Amino acid sequence: MVEAFAVASGKGGTGKTTSTMALGMALAERYDVTVVDADTGMANLLFHAGLADVETTLHDVLVEGGVPVEAATYDRFGMSVVPCGTSLAAFESVEPDRLRDVVAELAADTDVLLLDSPATLNSKSAVLPIVLADRVVVVLNPTVPAISDGLKVQEYALSYGSDIAGTVFNRVRGDITGVKAKAERYFEGPTLASVPESDAIQAARSAGVPLLDHAPESPAAAAFRTAAGRLSPNDGDHEDVAERFRTAVIPDPP
Amino acid sequence: MIPDGELLRSRVVSALSPALEDALDRELDGYALVSPRNALLDSGNDRGVITFESGVATLAYHTGTDRGGPPALADIGSPPYQFELYALAAEALELPHRTETLRIPPGAAAERLAGDAELAARVRAAVADDGDERSERDAVEAFLENEAAVSDIRDAARTDALERAEEWGFSEALEE
Numbered sequence: 001m002v003e004a005f006a007v008a009s010g011k012g013g014t015g016k017t018t019s020t021m022a023l024g025m026a027l028a029e030r031y032d033v034t035v036v037d038a039d040t041g042m043a044n045l046l047f048h049a050g051l052a053d054v055e056t057t058l059h060d061v062l063v064e065g066g067v068p069v070e071a072a073t074y075d076r077f078g079m080s081v082v083p084c085g086t087s088l089a090a091f092e093s094v095e096p097d098r099l100r101d102v103v104a105e106l107a108a109d110t111d112v113l114l115l116d117s118p119a120t121l122n123s124k125s126a127v128l129p130i131v132l133a134d135r136v137v138v139v140l141n142p143t144v145p146a147i148s149d150g151l152k153v154q155e156y157a158l159s160y161g162s163d164i165a166g167t168v169f170n171r172v173r174g175d176i177t178g179v180k181a182k183a184e185r186y187f188e189g190p191t192l193a194s195v196p197e198s199d200a201i202q203a204a205r206s207a208g209v210p211l212l213d214h215a216p217e218s219p220a221a222a223a224f225r226t227a228a229g230r231l232s233p234n235d236g237d238h239e240d241v242a243e244r245f246r247t248a249v250i251p252d253p254p
Numbered sequence: 255m256i257p258d259g260e261l262l263r264s265r266v267v268s269a270l271s272p273a274l275e276d277a278l279d280r281e282l283d284g285y286a287l288v289s290p291r292n293a294l295l296d297s298g299n300d301r302g303v304i305t306f307e308s309g310v311a312t313l314a315y316h317t318g319t320d321r322g323g324p325p326a327l328a329d330i331g332s333p334p335y336q337f338e339l340y341a342l343a344a345e346a347l348e349l350p351h352r353t354e355t356l357r358i359p360p361g362a363a364a365e366r367l368a369g370d371a372e373l374a375a376r377v378r379a380a381v382a383d384d385g386d387e388r389s390e391r392d393a394v395e396a397f398l399e400n401e402a403a404v405s406d407i408r409d410a411a412r413t414d415a416l417e418r419a420e421e422w423g424f425s426e427a428l429e430e
Contacts, residue, residue, distance in 0.1 A: 121414075124422040131427050143390060144397045148407050155411035160419070160427040174387045182398035186408070 002107050003233040005165060006038070006133035006157075008117040009140070010149030015170040016139045017044045018201055020116040021077075021210035022221065023137065026228030028078040031111035036082040036103070038115040038129040040094050043084035045116050049076050050208045057085035061102055062094040069102050077213050080110065096125030103132050112233050121156055130157050134234065135165035137227075138187065142169055142176045147183060154187060164188035168227050170195045193227035195220050256305065256350055259284050259340030266291060268334045270368040276339075278309040278377060283344040288367070290331040302330035304363055305347055308384065310377055311363035312347075313356040322356035327366045 007020040017037075024035040037045035037058060046052050056072045061082075074081050082102075085091075107113055115133060118126040130136055136157040140150045154164055166189035169176060173196070180191050196219050204214035212221050262284070267273060273286070289301035300318035304311050314326040321329055350356070360381040361374030397403065419425045 121411075124418075124424075127418075127422065127424075131424055142394055144394055147394065147397070151404065151407050152411035152414075155408050156415045159412055159415035160424055174384070174391065176391060176394075179391060179394050179398065182395055186398070186404055 002111055002113065003135065004103065004107060004113040004115065004133045005231070005233075006115045006117045006129040006136045006162070007139060008130055008136055008153045008157075009119055009138065009146070010121055010153040011146050012119040014119070014139045014141050014146055015195075015201065016119060017048050017116050018205070018211055019137070019139045019168055019170060019195075019224065019227075020045070020114050021048045022212050022224035023228050023231070024079050024112075024114050025077055025210050025212040026225045027112050027114075027231065027233070031233060032080075033078075033112045033114065034073075034080040034082065034106050034110040035114045035116065036106065037084040038099060039118040040084050040091055040096060040099075040125060041118060043086045045081070046083035046085070047208060048205060048210055049074075049081045049083060051076065051081065051083045052208060054083065057083050057090075058102070059085045059087065059090040059094055062096065062098045063090070064093075064095065066098070069105055073106075077210055080106075082106070096128060099125075099128055100132060121152060127156060127160075130162055131160045133157075133162050135163045135189075137165045137192065137231070138167045140167050140169050140183070141171045142173075142179050151186060158188070165231055166190045166192040166227075168192050168195060168224075171197045173197045190230060192230045193223040195223040195227075256285060256303070257342065257346050259342035259346075262339045262341055264336070264338040266334050267337045270333070270335065270337065271364070271370040271373055273337055273339065274311065274364050274368055274370070275373055275376075277306050277311070278373070278380060281309040282306045282339070282341060283308065283347060284339065284341040285347075286340070287336075287338040288330055289336045291334045291336060301336075302326060305350060307344065307347060307351055308380075310360055310381055311358060312351055313353065314358045314363065315356050322353070324358055324362055324366070326356075327358060327362060330367060 007016055009016045020035060024033045027033050037043055051074055056067060058072050060067050061069045061072050072082055115129040117129040120126045138150045138153055140146050157164060167187050172194050184191060198218055198220040200215035200218040201211055201220055204211040207214055215221055285303060285305040287301050287303055303315045305313040315322045316326040316329040319329045361377040364370045364374040364377055419428050
């Protein structure tokens with residue numbers, strides 16, 4: 001089985017990468033999980049995964065004549081992690097369309113693919129992970145701008161034939177029962193979890209490790225585990241999915 | 255008017271700061287009974303009642319003088335105190351907390367009973383944070399109740415997505 005999820009928010013600062021790593025670690029207890037930093041313009045995942053010093057990244061895979069994706073895949077925290085690098089020059093020579101092939105290749109050899117998506121919808125490469133995914137996890141903060149942008153992400157996903165896995169309310173302070181109930185009227189899929197704001201999240205980030213490694217007993221970690229439990233990845237044939245990524249989405253250039 | 259709570263601690267204290275700080279840190283909903291030590295030798299009925307909402311001392315009442323609000327704090331007298339702290343569900347305190355005549359300003363208990371200006375400042379900061387949280391939450395709920403506005407955002411995003419599909423080569427992915 002394999003299912004690809006895009007973890008997306010449409011807005012920066014919602015804790016999307018923290019969420020991607022946390023969901024990945026929680027899912028890795030039951031599945032073979034691969035996490036990809038699909039935000040080629042603003043690499044972030046490497047800082048959350050203790051990979052800040054690695055030499056080969058997804059950038060080296062996405063350039064013309066690039067290295068195979070295995071060279072940029074690292075075993076960390078029970079998952080396969082494919083980080084992006086921080087070099088602007090490398091980013092500029094990247095061909096984002098190649099992400100499709102990379103995803104297809106990774107899909108052949110994993111149960112769950114998590115694509116940490118760019119926090120914007122303003123370019124093809126930013127939207128591509130949402131198009132490639134089977135389902136999108138929308139990461140929200142309980143604020144008006146974050147929810148507006150989350151709604152936009154949802155509309156893009158639905159327009160391009162991707163389903164919504166559900167929403168994660170992140171950085172929650174106080175009781176947001178009312179907010180959740182009202183938001184559920186507009187978002188497809190369930191509220192997967194409400195993750196409380198926590199010093200542990202910043203501490204994990206500073207330590208360069210995922211929250212579930214740094215503070216596995218924290219309420220925030222427990223909330224992410226709940227969210228992962230509600231995702232129930234679908235069965236899908238590896239080959240079918242890989243083929244779909246290769247051919248179905250983007251027409252070959254003329 | 256305040257039901258019995260669950261006793262968390264009962265002790266004689268010479269300073270109230272640690273107890274008030276503890277209530278703040280654990281965001282306690284509940285109340286404290288504060289009696290000057292010498293009152294224990296008297297009727298035992300001469301004590302202050304202070305209620306807490308999310309760790310912030312919110313109401314004060316003195317059983318001996320039957321006064322409420324800041325004057326009740328003055329009536330409590332000097333340490334050492336017999337101090338009893340009780341936890342109670344926030345809902346049980348909702349009604350009493352609406353009694354304006356008994357309310358004390360945030361930080362007043364820390365300042366006047368414990369003489370701790372720093373703790374009083376912390377209490378006021380916590381209340382301000384809480385207010386920000388609440389106004390943010392109210393804004394979000396108001397936004398989500400505005401179905402027309404939400405609908406506009408969704409329609410505009412869907413139009414954008416369809417328009418860009420061709421430009422970006424996603425046309426084949428479009429939902430029929």
